[in-house]
Amino acid sequence: MNRVALLSVCMSVALLVYILEMVRRRRLREEYSILWLAGSLVILILSVKRDWLVWLSLAAGIAYPPTFLFLVGILFIILILVHFSIAISKLHQMNKRMAQELALLKEDLKEDASG
Amino acid sequence: MNPSDNYAPPRVLVAIPAYREGKSIGAVVASIREKFPYDVLVVNDGSPDDTSSAARRAGAKVLDLPCNLGIGGAVQTAFIFANNNGYDALVRIDGDGQHEIEDIPGVLEPILAGNADAVIGSRFLGETRYRSSIPRIFGIHFFRLLVNLFTGYRVTDPTSGFFAINRRLIEFYSSHYPSDYPEVDAYILMHRLGARTAEVPARMHARTEGKSSITTFDAMYYMVKVTLSFIINAIRRIG
Numbered sequence: 001m002n003r004v005a006l007l008s009v010c011m012s013v014a015l016l017v018y019i020l021e022m023v024r025r026r027r028l029r030e031e032y033s034i035l036w037l038a039g040s041l042v043i044l045i046l047s048v049k050r051d052w053l054v055w056l057s058l059a060a061g062i063a064y065p066p067t068f069l070f071l072v073g074i075l076f077i078i079l080i081l082v083h084f085s086i087a088i089s090k091l092h093q094m095n096k097r098m099a100q101e102l103a104l105l106k107e108d109l110k111e112d113a114s115g
Numbered sequence: 116m117n118p119s120d121n122y123a124p125p126r127v128l129v130a131i132p133a134y135r136e137g138k139s140i141g142a143v144v145a146s147i148r149e150k151f152p153y154d155v156l157v158v159n160d161g162s163p164d165d166t167s168s169a170a171r172r173a174g175a176k177v178l179d180l181p182c183n184l185g186i187g188g189a190v191q192t193a194f195i196f197a198n199n200n201g202y203d204a205l206v207r208i209d210g211d212g213q214h215e216i217e218d219i220p221g222v223l224e225p226i227l228a229g230n231a232d233a234v235i236g237s238r239f240l241g242e243t244r245y246r247s248s249i250p251r252i253f254g255i256h257f258f259r260l261l262v263n264l265f266t267g268y269r270v271t272d273p274t275s276g277f278f279a280i281n282r283r284l285i286e287f288y289s290s291h292y293p294s295d296y297p298e299v300d301a302y303i304l305m306h307r308l309g310a311r312t313a314e315v316p317a318r319m320h321a322r323t324e325g326k327s328s329i330t331t332f333d334a335m336y337y338m339v340k341v342t343l344s345f346i347i348n349a350i351r352r353i354g
Contacts, residue, residue, distance in 0.1 A: 096184055096294070100192045103158070103178040104199070 004066045005047045012044040035083055039076030043069055125203040125227050127153040129219070130193035131175070132186055133210035137164040140210045144173035147208075147216055156196060157210065160189040166210075186276075187297040191288065198289040203227075206279045214277045215318040222279040225313055232310035233280045233301075236317025237272035254334060258299050258341065265345050266306035270314060273299050277317050284310060299341045303348040 019036045022028035046053045046069060057068035129147050133140050140157060147155050157170035161183035170177050178192055190207060197205045204226045208214045218236055225231040239255075247255075258273040276298055280288070287308060293300040305312055 092294075096188050096191075099180050099182055099184055100188065100195055103180045103192055104196060107176065107178050 004069075005050065008043055008047040008066075008069055012040040012047065015040040016044065032083075032087070035076060035080045039073070039080070042072055042076070046072065124152075126201065127151075127204045127206065127223065127227075128193070128197045128200075128202040129153050129155045129206045129208060130190065130197070131155065131157045131170075131208055131210045132160060132189035132193065133157050133162065133166045133170065134160040134183065134186075134189070135162050135164050135166065136210040137162065137166045137169050139212045140166055140175075141169040141173040143208075143210055143212055143216070144170050144175040147219070148174050150216060151219060153206070154202075156193055158189045158192045158196075160184055160186070170210075185295045187292055187294040190297065191292040194285050194289040194292060197285045202285065203282055204279055205285050208277055213320050215320065218277070218315075218317045219279075221315045221317065222277065225315070226279045226281045229281075230311070231281075231313040232284050232308075233278060233305055233312045235270070235272065235275050235312065235314050236277035237270075237275055237314040238317060238319045239271040240314060241316025241318075250331070250334060254338060257338060261342065261345055262299065262302045265349060266302050268302055268306065268312055270302070270312075272314065272317075273302065275317070284308075293344065296337045296341055300344050300348070303345055307348070 016037065019028065019033050019040065023030060023033045046056070050065075053065045053068055057063075057065040060068060060071075062068050062071070129151070131140070131143065136143075144155050144157065147153070155175040157166070157175040157177045159167040159170065159177055159179045161180050167177050167179050178196060180189060180192065184192075193205065193207070204223060206219055206223055208216075208219070214236065222234045222236050225234045255272070255274065259270060262268055262270050262273050274296075278298075284305070287304070288301075291304060302312075
């Protein structure tokens, strides 16, 4: 195993273990861990299975196989960020609804108290 | 339906979204209450000043949002309130005194007569000449073109925040209303609903207090955001 592969095995294992531990301690919700786990698993497999990596990078027209690892990493980061944007939009909508309901409820309470 | 329902006077809510309007809101609320028999609702969009107490003192019902939602979220709160309380029509007006109170019957009359679903007060119709800066004029022409292109509605003042809507739109807007810069976006929603819109002349005063909140960056964002949501809304399912 060359040094690039070794480095990427270490990093993906560390990430995998860290994410699993966060989920186990309920610091990270399962639905937000899936993409992280999938990403680190794919990188781990490609770092160990050198011949798969070579085959895939040749198929993608990439001359230097470790570059393909970066590509996979970047793709997962993009996916995760899009996922976050969607999650934030959902939270934004929920937050707006709750603020509106809260304002309406406060007024109802005031009315009940005065009348 | 009880036949006597037809003779009950229509219930109208005048809704004023307000953010940092403590200096002007009291006079606006008081003059509406003095001239019209309508309920006045102020939605205080998390103002740090005395907007809420000033509006209450002048006799408005006040909804205090716990945080600043932006104009669309604040106005939508008024739609939800009107929907929950069975109002027949809602007039939305600014709290800074820019809109002429005397023009309320003008936007309301076609709604109450059942001739339109939305009536928008336009600065550019009628006698009064509204003076504006060149970027603003450009923006207005751009939005006019956009609205006309995508909806077929011929509008003169697409960004006007002075309008009246009927029960049907109150109900629809209480679940679907754009978060920021909602007025132009609303045209595409109305178009998709097949709503009947009309414009009537409305006077616009110079602001009595405070400054317009729109900066150059905001204006650019406004144009990009509205253009995007026009394109998205044209391909989105609504319901």
